Amino acid sequence: MAIRKSQSEKFKEEIENYYNENKQSIIKSDFDIFHFSVQQKLWESTYYSNEIVNFYENDFAYHDNQGETIQTATISTGLNLNKLEITRYCNLYIGGYFMSVMSIFDSLAHEVNTLFKFLNSKTQTKIYLYTIINEFKKKMPNSEFYKFTSEILSNKGWWKILGKFRNAITHEGIMAKDIDISFDAIVGKEILKKIHLPDNPQKRPFTYKKDYEIQSFIENHHKNIPSTIESCYKKLIKDLENSKKLPIQV
Numbered sequence: 001m002a003i004r005k006s007q008s009e010k011f012k013e014e015i016e017n018y019y020n021e022n023k024q025s026i027i028k029s030d031f032d033i034f035h036f037s038v039q040q041k042l043w044e045s046t047y048y049s050n051e052i053v054n055f056y057e058n059d060f061a062y063h064d065n066q067g068e069t070i071q072t073a074t075i076s077t078g079l080n081l082n083k084l085e086i087t088r089y090c091n092l093y094i095g096g097y098f099m100s101v102m103s104i105f106d107s108l109a110h111e112v113n114t115l116f117k118f119l120n121s122k123t124q125t126k127i128y129l130y131t132i133i134n135e136f137k138k139k140m141p142n143s144e145f146y147k148f149t150s151e152i153l154s155n156k157g158w159w160k161i162l163g164k165f166r167n168a169i170t171h172e173g174i175m176a177k178d179i180d181i182s183f184d185a186i187v188g189k190e191i192l193k194k195i196h197l198p199d200n201p202q203k204r205p206f207t208y209k210k211d212y213e214i215q216s217f218i219e220n221h222h223k224n225i226p227s228t229i230e231s232c233y234k235k236l237i238k239d240l241e242n243s244k245k246l247p248i249q250v
Helices: 007-021 028-053 083-116 129-139 144-155 157-171 214-222 224-243
Strands: 059-063 069-074 178-184 189-197
Touching (some): 007 028, 007 224, 028 224, 083 129, 083 157, 083 178, 083 189, 144 224, 157 214, 214 224
Antiparallel strands (some): 059 069, 178 189
8 A cells, every 4th residue: 555645745756856857946955954854843843742742641750959860750640749840841841842833834934935045044044934924925925835824824823822832932931830739538649630821921920711721732732733734835836836947936
């Protein structure tokens, strides 16, 4: 049975074909590294997402100030839970998650810029998705990729959430500080019940009216990411087909 190729793989193959026809068309080494970076950051975000979704059942090694392992405990069954250590690991994973997700789109912006040749990456280092969208708006508004991504930036709630959390994590780094723990008197153990996320991580003090719980919040958010990236490549394939050459012009 043939393995079904992803849109990302199909797009890379198409770029290879057009590049072989004209090896002066684009800086292929730039395309290769940014295309790989998108896949790497997507893998990282999925890793962090899985860690968060399974957080209550994870094992954690507790360390002393010299880095020596004190003990390993399963936080859902430990006799006395180390609340500070739980918080540290939780913020480690959620920080890694949001930074990785935003890095996907940063790398994608560089990849697209390489293919459309909008900006000189040697002189213009601040290339983000918003930057590229503005270039499309001015120069190639008929692009299928532009139509799709501009809709995301304008109307998708998950994108706005991503921006808020990424910006807050960049500056403060602490998102999860409110955890619920109960004590089961029958078995004599503390149980991790719930880890809260703030309504808006950019506003202090934190409020929790929306009742965000870390597992379901990240699980629901991450459902949007792989599918969106695949759709981005599908739209880029259409642009490439319409251009029939590199750099892409539509």
